[in-house]
Amino acid sequence: MDTAVEPEEGLRERKKRETRLAIHRAALELAVEFGLDGLTVDAIAERAGVSARTFFNYFPAKDDAILGSYGADPEPLLALIAGRPVGESPREIVRFVAHRRVEALVADPELWAMRREMTLREPSLGLRFLGIYARADRALVEAILNRLRAERPLSADDELGLAVEAYAALGAFRAAIRLHIDGGYADLPLPEVLDRAFARL
């Protein structure tokens, strides 16, 4: 339990997060049901119980709503990292963030399954999803380096070593996700696959 270091979420933030999730879910449900082509922002907004104007406060277009906003906003990530103990290694920070992401996936398997179906059905969505994840990875490594730079001076060699450690740990995360989806680990809970992947690093 590390609730003490968690940034506190205000009522307004929670409401925003819930509205965003409701729009994302509605977009996914409609896309899975009726396909991407005929899908309109109005239909998504209606299913989510919001106005089209509210929709556009959260997402610029329907594709973005289908993908959700994963990684779009670096703030929660930075807050999460800021709460980690001083001196923690890139590997351990990545491991912590990976477990948080996995918990979110596991907590809402229906959403994950719909997202997966849509990215398989529509390769262009799949590509954007991979891009979003890669951008989030990059933001995470950047945040980790910034944090460590604030702790102590880093040489170019230090930075390379730390970046390699962080990206390699993200590789373990990626491997866990891939083998949970496609490999012989479908029956093992994802957090457990993640622990095994980190043990193999």
Next chain:
Amino acid sequence: MDTAVEPEEGLRERKKRETRLAIHRAALELAVEFGLDGLTVDAIAERAGVSARTFFNYFPAKDDAILGSYGADPEPLLALIAGRPVGESPREIVRFVAHRRVEALVADPELWAMRREMTLREPSLGLRFLGIYARADRALVEAILNRLRAERPLSADDELGLAVEAYAALGAFRAAIRLHIDGGYADLPLPEVLDRAFARL
């Protein structure tokens, strides 16, 4: 030198590769010069000295021509891997492929600089680029696992360990590229940064 294990490229393949590159270069040049908005397939085809019909034999749309076809076709990658010695580790296979990619980047720095400028100027292009790289990484790991499966039987634990090794090595590659672009390694040749990154793995 490992020319002995290189797949031989026929005259027809070479011509196709050159045409593809000419279209990619023309698309990038025009996009950098005049921006993305007014850019047409006709203008790209004209600058590349091909017909619009030929353009569409190589790329489905102008965005794809700007991004090039990196990672789109897994065949060259599979041929490259097929030529590696039996028993080579995922780490060494990734290292070999990474050096090949870096050589291609270094051989044409102008193309790389234009691509970089466009992906910074147009975040949606940048996102697709990241997605393309992530998809190519996934194809590479899949190809490595398939190759090793053909060499010996793999348990689920073996596969996880090998996938972690391959993705971690791809992480070293990513770290080298990032620090060469943004970090204190701008003056060091990229192949050398890559070697240092793998040494830190």
